[in-house]
Amino acid sequence: MKDVQINKIAVVGTGVIGNGWIARALAQGFDVIATDPAEGAEDRMREAVDRAWPSLTKSGLAPTASRERLTFTSDIETAVEDADLIQENVPEREELKRKVLQTIDTFAKKDAIIASSTSGIKPTVLQQDCMYPERVIVAHPFNPVYILPLVEIVGGEKTNSSVLERAVAIYEKLNMKPLVIRHEIEGHVADRLMEALWREALHLVNDGIATTEEVDAAIIYGAGLRWAQMGPFLTFHLAGGDQGMRHMLGQFGPALKLPWTKLEAPELTEELKEKVIQGCEQQAGNTSIAELEEKRNEFLVRLLDLVEEYRTESESIS
Amino acid sequence: MKDVQINKIAVVGTGVIGNGWIARALAQGFDVIATDPAEGAEDRMREAVDRAWPSLTKSGLAPTASRERLTFTSDIETAVEDADLIQENVPEREELKRKVLQTIDTFAKKDAIIASSTSGIKPTVLQQDCMYPERVIVAHPFNPVYILPLVEIVGGEKTNSSVLERAVAIYEKLNMKPLVIRHEIEGHVADRLMEALWREALHLVNDGIATTEEVDAAIIYGAGLRWAQMGPFLTFHLAGGDQGMRHMLGQFGPALKLPWTKLEAPELTEELKEKVIQGCEQQAGNTSIAELEEKRNEFLVRLLDLVEEYRTESESIS
Numbered sequence: 001m002k003d004v005q006i007n008k009i010a011v012v013g014t015g016v017i018g019n020g021w022i023a024r025a026l027a028q029g030f031d032v033i034a035t036d037p038a039e040g041a042e043d044r045m046r047e048a049v050d051r052a053w054p055s056l057t058k059s060g061l062a063p064t065a066s067r068e069r070l071t072f073t074s075d076i077e078t079a080v081e082d083a084d085l086i087q088e089n090v091p092e093r094e095e096l097k098r099k100v101l102q103t104i105d106t107f108a109k110k111d112a113i114i115a116s117s118t119s120g121i122k123p124t125v126l127q128q129d130c131m132y133p134e135r136v137i138v139a140h141p142f143n144p145v146y147i148l149p150l151v152e153i154v155g156g157e158k159t160n161s162s163v164l165e166r167a168v169a170i171y172e173k174l175n176m177k178p179l180v181i182r183h184e185i186e187g188h189v190a191d192r193l194m195e196a197l198w199r200e201a202l203h204l205v206n207d208g209i210a211t212t213e214e215v216d217a218a219i220i221y222g223a224g225l226r227w228a229q230m231g232p233f234l235t236f237h238l239a240g241g242d243q244g245m246r247h248m249l250g251q252f253g254p255a256l257k258l259p260w261t262k263l264e265a266p267e268l269t270e271e272l273k274e275k276v277i278q279g280c281e282q283q284a285g286n287t288s289i290a291e292l293e294e295k296r297n298e299f300l301v302r303l304l305d306l307v308e309e310y311r312t313e314s315e316s317i318s
Numbered sequence: 319m320k321d322v323q324i325n326k327i328a329v330v331g332t333g334v335i336g337n338g339w340i341a342r343a344l345a346q347g348f349d350v351i352a353t354d355p356a357e358g359a360e361d362r363m364r365e366a367v368d369r370a371w372p373s374l375t376k377s378g379l380a381p382t383a384s385r386e387r388l389t390f391t392s393d394i395e396t397a398v399e400d401a402d403l404i405q406e407n408v409p410e411r412e413e414l415k416r417k418v419l420q421t422i423d424t425f426a427k428k429d430a431i432i433a434s435s436t437s438g439i440k441p442t443v444l445q446q447d448c449m450y451p452e453r454v455i456v457a458h459p460f461n462p463v464y465i466l467p468l469v470e471i472v473g474g475e476k477t478n479s480s481v482l483e484r485a486v487a488i489y490e491k492l493n494m495k496p497l498v499i500r501h502e503i504e505g506h507v508a509d510r511l512m513e514a515l516w517r518e519a520l521h522l523v524n525d526g527i528a529t530t531e532e533v534d535a536a537i538i539y540g541a542g543l544r545w546a547q548m549g550p551f552l553t554f555h556l557a558g559g560d561q562g563m564r565h566m567l568g569q570f571g572p573a574l575k576l577p578w579t580k581l582e583a584p585e586l587t588e589e590l591k592e593k594v595i596q597g598c599e600q601q602a603g604n605t606s607i608a609e610l611e612e613k614r615n616e617f618l619v620r621l622l623d624l625v626e627e628y629r630t631e632s633e634s635i636s
Contacts, residue, residue, distance in 0.1 A: 182527075228545070
């Protein structure tokens with residue numbers, strides 16, 4: 001892994017996502033400088049950091065963490081000029097993001113990494129107006145940014161691969177799980193998955209099949225419990241009995257033709273089957289399905305106790 | 319709520335799902351009789367129940383729970399004749415399920431409830447060959463059935479509404495969260511949501527965008543953590559800042575037109591907007607967004623500690 005020397009992080013745009021980055025970076029012991037042109041932005045930012053701080057304290061602050069290491073300036077040039085990482089979080093409009101990234105690119109140090117939090121725009125699109133596009137990436141976090149570990153790292157056509165490596169090391173220092181996406185697509189990977197579920201949920205409400213509360217209940221009492229510990233592929237690997245995903249695809253493959261969602265499935269070719277089966281077997285590694293099951297069960301029993309304390313659903317679903 | 323007197327549960331078909339029902343029913347202190355024509359089915363069933371028992375013990379057994387209250391017969395008539403609830407779990411093929419349900423209907427007590435565990439077939443289709451279709455329903459559980467609380471209850475055109483009420487009371491006695499689906503559709507509700515995400519995941523793997531492991535990581539380190547406690551609607555309600563879902567739909571509504579998934583979104587009409595916004599506001603009830611946030615944060619901090627112990631992902635994702 002690259003040696004990454006990083007002292008100062010600049011955060012451009014202090015909405016929900018920007019403020020989440022600020023709180024996370026402070027908690028991990030970095031100097032942070034933030035900028036936002038909106039009136040009252042600094043006050044809202046400091047309030048947001050204060051609201052996040054108790055959770056961050058419970059998670060464990062870095063020894064050098066301090067809210068006093070946060071400064072604010074309404075001047076973007078001042079904010080970015082000596083930062084090692086610049087995280088952009090302006091509203092999700094392509095032309096605006098491109099303009100802001102161009103400004104950042106002009107004033108940032110040559111070896112600074114410039115990362116956009118964009119949910120859906122490709123880095124190749126975002127970096128095209130920059131003089132030094134090789135250090136421009138997407139680093140897409142998830143709300144609440146100061147707690148959830150996932151960050152998708154995506155390079156554009158002009159991004160240097162060594163920059164991606166440095167970025168991974170930096171986000172690991174921010175106590176995150178960087179997931180490098182090798183092929184840029186709109187919505188990256190996580191939002192593709194969430195957006196599919198979200199659009200299906202909107203169809204169900206639109207068609208009068210279920211209320212928002214019923215849709216939420218259909219997730220939190222079932223799949224949502226599993227997905228905190230195990231993703232959809234490994235979950236189905238375990239649903240296939242001792243033969244795992246191979247049995248599963250044999251048995252439920254035909255269901256891909258059924259109208260169980262408004263989304264058309266890909267053709268289940270031999271090639272796709274093998275990709276999926278071998279992917280799951282590799283994920284399981286040397287752990288047997290019985291052992292995976294035992295671990296999952298222990299987890300679920302403890303998770304059910306935990307969610308019981310924190311459920312927000314009303315009791316009216318049945 | 320109806321007074322439900324239920325002593326004996328019959329389970330027809332002892333695969334992964336059937337055995338899950340058996341373990342759950344025994345743990346809640348019921349007599350269970352199981353039937354399956356396959357050779358060696360009884361042994362596999364008893365092994366499956368033994369494997370589930372430690373988790374069930376940790377969750378808390380009913381005082382009268384005992385594995386000795388389980389009997390097995392290869393004869394379906396004997397299995398169903400004096401049961402109060404008959405849960406059918408034969409393979410997911412329409413003609414087979416219809417035939418088995420017809421047999422159950424012939425030999426069951428007139429006031430017994432007959433429930434199919436089908437993932438996707440509508441109850442109206444399943445009940446059509448029965449003499450007493452008014453007591454035939456779908457009761458669709460989630461794997462592992464002995465731990466996950468969700469069960470979708472769906473009536474067909476000929477189902478009596480009082481049967482649905484009795485079914486809800488029965489599944490609550492089985493320590494489950496029954497979700498009554500008012501309009502039957504293929505895949506009910508939960509599988510619609512899961513299937514959309516699953517098909518998108520298959521597209522991502524098929525198109526070479528991500529491996530199965532990367533897809534799983536994109537869920538478990540992000541959305542999966544949230545969905546154990548809060549569904550997709552309430553999650554977005556919190557992502558919208560103080561204005562909640564109203565702000566969220568204003569800001570991200572246009573993204574429904576973008577190619578962020580292979581699934582086409584419904585038109586975001588004023589009517590759909592209001593359904594979604596008012597649904598979320600009703601779910602939130604008198605709890606402010608700040609309070610919901612605080613609760614979510616506390617939950618997530620504790621959940622992250624818990625998943626840390628039980629992660630199955632290899633460390634190779636970045």
